[in-house]
Amino acid sequence: MNGLELLVLGRTLIRLAGVAMPVLGSEALPASVRSVLIDVSRHPDSSVGEITARTGFPQSHVSASIARLEEHGAVVTTPDPRDRRRTLVRPAPDDRAGLLVIGADPADEALLEAVDDPRALPEVQAALQTLYRHLVRADPSG
Template sequence: MNGLELLVLGRTLMKLGGVALPALGSETLPASVRSVLIDIAQHPDSSVGEIAARTGFPQSHVSASIARLQDNGNVVTAPDPRDRRRTLVRTNPEQRGGLLVISGPPIDDALLQAIDDPRALPEVQAALETLQRHLVPPRDAATPTG
């Protein structure tokens, strides 16, 4: 595999991930913004830096996503009581209903649509799990200390 093939594979995987993410209501948020919202739901009272570390998005993208989600009423922010310079983000408690299924369904359906032979699904799943294990830090380990 060369660099171009890796980029094409990465783009394909991003599209599959976007398809597999829950819609989170009638609004149409880009997959990257939905990813930030899902992280916030899974890790309430996180700072922008912590969210950026877990999602792999730049802090500027996380901040812009939070602003958009806040405008939509999806999230609320508050100063960190331990460090007033930091802002903590959590889902809006008044909109929790749409976030109950935040992790979404398994990606099997999206993968089945993308592969030629359904019998290859276990092999593809195993390959993706291997890539994740070797290339993506565990979500909790990505949280910065300090």
């Protein structure tokens, strides 16, 4: 695989991820903002730095996403009682904005639409899981 093929594959995976991510409420938020919300719902009371490490987004993007989600009432932020310089983020206790996320849906439907032969889906899923395992840093929170 050369660099161009890797770039095309990466862009294709980004497009598929955007299709596979839940839409969340009445406003279609960008997939990257939805990713931050999904991470917060899976890891409540995380710091911005922890969310940054898990999602791989720049800290400025994570902070901007959290601000946007807070405006929508999807998350709440509080100072960390152990270190008041840090901000902790958790899902909002109510679902005023209709953005509550329990977790991301599997990408099976988006992948199924993308493959030429539906019988290839298990092979594609296995290949993607292998790539994820080898190329994505392990979750630092354990």
